[in-house]
Amino acid sequence: MSVEIKVPQLGESISVATIAKWLKQPGEHVEMDEAVVELETDKVSVEVAAPQAGALGNHLVSEGDEVEVGAILTTIEAGGSKPVAAPTAPKSVEPPKVLEVEAQITETHQPMPAARKMMEEKQIAASQIGHGTGKDGRITRDDVVNFVAGGGSKPAVANVAAVSTRRDDPREERVKMTRLRRTIARRLKDAQETAAMLTTFNEVNMSAVMKLRSQYKDAFNKKHEGARLGFMSFFVKATISALQEYPAINAQIDGEDVIYRNFVNMGIAVGGPNGLVVPVLRDADQMSFADIESNIIGFAQKAKNNQLKLDDLSGGTFSITNGGIYGSLMSTPIINMPQSGILGMHAIKDRPIAENGQVVIRPMMYLALSYDHRIVDGKEAVSFLVHIKDRIEHPERLLLDV
Template sequence: MPAEIKVPTLGESVTTATIARWLKQPGETVAADEPVVELETDKVSVEVAAPSAGTLGTHEVAEGDEVAVGALLAIVDGQGAASGPAPAKAPPAAEPAPQAASPARPQPAAAPVATSSGQTGGIQPPRAPSGPVARPATPPADVERDGHAPLPAAQKMMTERGVAASAVGEGTGKDGRITKGDVLAFLEQPQAKAAPAAPKPAAAPVRQDDPREERVKMTRLRKTIANRLKEAQNNAAILTTFNEVDMSAAMAMRAEYKEAFEKKHNGARLGFMSIFVRACVAALKEFPAVNAEINGDDVIYREFVHMGIAVGGPNGLVVPVLRDADRMSFAEIEGSIAGFGKRAREGALKLDELTGGTFSITNGGIYGSLMSTPILNPPQSAILGMHKIQERPIAVKGQVVIRPMMYIALSYDHRIIDGKEAVSFLVRVKEGVEDPRRLLLGL
């Protein structure tokens, strides 16, 4: 029995998707639960599988088309034959022969049909009756529908000055027609002078591609990322503050407890992200405005932390969310982040894993970035940027020493977060990472 393949439910607030690519072609055999088509939403890519085994029928939509939830994508014929086009409809029954016209009442003559040359063609018009024919009076060609069309001299002046007849109103001429004097009187009124017509914008020049260039259409995910980043710049008053962190203590703790940590927590590796997440959680509790958001004329404060962790995937940057990060242990944080990275590379992140974040962390240091100004992830009000750890000479108690240092940056929405709060927040993060014991003791 044929089975329909439809667009599945795509998650919260997602109602459409784009056909990224067909994985199976019409006529190919498919197994039950085998991926047939890949959809791309604003957030992730989703594979849609065949509901049963059989032969795939015709693609109902093409690659690049936008489809709504519930739309039909294809049909799987369980009998093993590809579903072909619908059978041709039976020809309509022959129409009965027309009955003889009743002689009781003569039929009116058909109206003449105008041809492209302006002459009449087809059925010829009947002869004119011998008596006089009443014809409707036709207004002069220059009379407008409003009944006060300008006279020729007035029309010329109005065209030159960019004045509309409706602006002048009813004229003083015969039948209310606008005269040149009416136009002059209108132009003498300072508040009524018509502004010169704005010049039409020049058409954008067509770009000539070089033969050595390749033009590739932006994916839906990339367009969404671009729109959201531009939205953040347009709507928020973004400011960035910087600090630097001495990573010596964090690196020493990691080196000392790395093996024991992995053994106790089933292979979970102790990294720096869990330390930064816990340091941010502690600072967010102290400065709740950094974890809040603006909603219309209101500010929404939260008593929980949903921490977004920026992860690079094959189609671009995505930000999966650690829900209730303030309740998670170091091991739970490390395990969740490792899982996010693996699923992001495989394109297997779920939609509900990418929504609801209240604060985000991005780590450009894994790519070698020494310093940057991260952009907010709307509707969040702040984001922390981590960077490359680099040994640098610094002064410690009057002595120049070499330490592994990292620059950190906090971009924040100045509409809701004051500079004092932002700087103090970043100082708390610095203190927590430089002395991880503070995090364990809740200091």
């Protein structure tokens, strides 16, 4: 019995993915729930598994192609054998408007399925867009979106075309950016262009937290299986306390309105094989130290194994990133839009400071808060960091909620 393998639901507001890599070839035997193809979306990579054991059919789409939710990727035949010939993908009967669009498409500028659909809706010809950014010059959905956003007055890939005329040095290697990396680049640029972004700094003495952690980490780890007492839970707790005191930093702008939240969904930036991702601790304000630590460990493991789901990455209201694990002493983190702020942690370094009229050596960390100045005032931002500094330097205040 033949079963179709389709593009699954990809999560909130995501309808298109790119075929990143075929993991199984036509005729190859696959087990039930074994991954056969890897899709790449704007946020994360997704593996599509076989719904039953059997022989894989022909690939109906190629690596680099864009596909929409519900599109057929291949089939799987229970007990089947390797196909003798590779049949072409079945063509459905299309309305005249589709045929008119296809008539305008040259062999070298063929749009991908998602791009073709949008071109039909917008009544745009392939010749208007020109050379696409997809594989072999194919027009992608992003090309159409950019063309429409630019008023349709010029090809959306003018800059790409200009870059392609560059004469590469024989010692150089040109590699196309992945969809995820292109999306990261676009979102970071959008954040800079949309938000009135500003960064303020402070420093925190880590002595008290380090002493408390050293004293109780063994008992904590023993009692809470799957959790290890680290510094991040202290900063999450301190940040939640500060967000409750200064709610504008946990809010977002929506048109001419400000949306204030009575909850905290904390994004925690972690490094994965395809770049930085920000999984979300939902209702972090209701979590214990152990809950926070175990969830962060789980996210880090998922990111390492490329197993994060789209739901893991959506709905954040504020984010924390820790460049200190890579040795960063100070940085200006970029806001994860549409959030209004992000806290940057950094490396802990022994430094001389003045304490009670004497110069002493203490383990110090620089903190950075990047915030959207459209909604957050400078006084709020500075007070926010001071609040976090105070709770880290006096962790008993976190336990007593004072």
